[in-house]
Amino acid sequence: MPHYELLYLISNKFSETEVKPIMDKVNSLIISNQGKIAQSLGLGKKRLAYAIKGFRFGYYNLVEFDLPGAHLAKVDHALRMMSEILRQQIVLKPLKTEEQAKQDKEIALKIAARKLEEQKLVKEKVSTGSITPSGQSSQPGAKQTDKDKVDLKDLDEKLDKILETDNLL
Structure with a gap:
């Protein structure tokens, strides 16, 4: 089947x-x-x-x-x-064999392990002071991208409201 x-x-x-x-x-x-x-x-x-x-x-x-x-x-x-x-x-959709299922599980475990390592590195950097808790670098030349992200979200919301109106003219 x-x-x-x-x-x-x-x-x-x-x-x-x-x-x-x-x-x-x-x-x-x-x-x-x-x-x-x-x-x-x-x-x-x-x-x-x-x-x-x-x-x-x-x-x-x-x-x-x-x-x-x-x-x-x-x-x-x-x-x-x-x-x-x-x-x-x-x-x-082709059925997965047991071997393919095992490989998928191994890959998922590797991905989870990498994410844990990245989280540990971020925590270490926060504790040493090279990165502030808000995610910004404590170095003076670092860019502030949080404000840009907020502006893009506001812009998207405004565009959605405009597109939802029936009369665009």
């Missing part, structure tokens, strides 16, 4: 508590078509790059499942007809 990955986007008109029943509905649709769900993740609410059906935000969800190829078209059509889902995409 082929292994698939479904990424779908639920509209923002639903609250966090209303998203869970929609996810269950999608999962039951897959199961009712002789599918087996391997993993189901709610990736949370995120801002969209552009408005889809008038919505600027949406809830991303990821489902990995096994499904007979003959039933894929039924599931795809049913997902397209659901009014709660803004966008969806199903792709064929």
Whole structure:
């Protein structure tokens, strides 16, 4: 049986508590078509790059499942007809072998170890005084980028407000 990955986007008109029943509905649709769900993740609410059906935000969800190829078209059509889902995409995903899973775990452990080392280095620099707790260097020639970041955030918010208005002229 082929292994698939479904990424779908639920509209923002639903609250966090209303998203869970929609996810269950999608999962039951897959199961009712002789599918087996391997993993189901709610990736949370995120801002969209552009408005889809008038919505600027949406809830991303990821489902990995096994499904007979003959039933894929039924599931795809049913997902397209659901009014709660803004966008969806199903792709064929190769199954990971045990060896690949072990390699992924090793890589994740190495990344976590590096992050811990970086945090320790930052703490040491803060304690020695080469970096202040706010993240700025104590050297006189250091640039202040915090103010620039705040200005960019304010600018983004103002641009969003302008783009959300109906009359741009």
